[in-house]
Amino acid sequence: MSKKISLADWQQQLTGATPESTNPANQAGLVYSTATGRIDASSPAVSTAEGFADGALRIRRETKGRGGKTVLTILGLTGSPSELSQLCTELKKKCACGGSAKDGIIEIQGDKRELVTTLLQQKGFKVKQAGG
Template sequence: MSKQKKLGLSDLGGLVFSTNPEAMQSEPEEHIDTLEPAQQKLRVLLDKKQRAGKVVTLVEGFAGNEEDFQALAKKLKTKCGTGGSAKDWVILIQGDYKQKIAQWLLEWGYTKTKTV
């Protein structure tokens, strides 16, 4: 059984309810520009730590906004025909696709891609 952390009023930021419409002003989101593919320094590597011996391919080093990052991850997962995830700026593809992914990235214009 997992233990759940109990949240208090201080975890909500102090403000619980207000009738003032200006009280809950959200901060404007920063727009991050994505570097051109030729300027991206991507690293493709294999990993099997803490994965019960299963091999996964990692793609690290993407610099840009979240939408472009997720689009690249989806494109790679579709091209490999396998599952994976994209979080914390690391694309994780299930299986050993290191050489194929590196080749596809070079074809797509990511010229500074390295395999580790």
């Protein structure tokens, strides 16, 4: 007759994990990602965004895929995600609208190109308007 085994024991045998290694208290700051496995949380956040060759930011107006709503996208920003988020927050407050910052792109709701261009130029950015 075969030996009965619990689901937890069976999973441990498949993964080769010991009860100590699966205890969250022993993992001190590690986070699991399905894409890359375990990641050390102390590694610094790195921006994947790259600037344009001329160093200028691009402000583009988009309406496609947004239910007819107009959104400004600001491309070409470099820096950490926290700096990007801070700049997005400041622009949203000055423009009195919503928006988000993700993947190196800032999205501002509404068509406020002139105001956003002025604000970014005051902060020392070189800005170009792209698209319609």
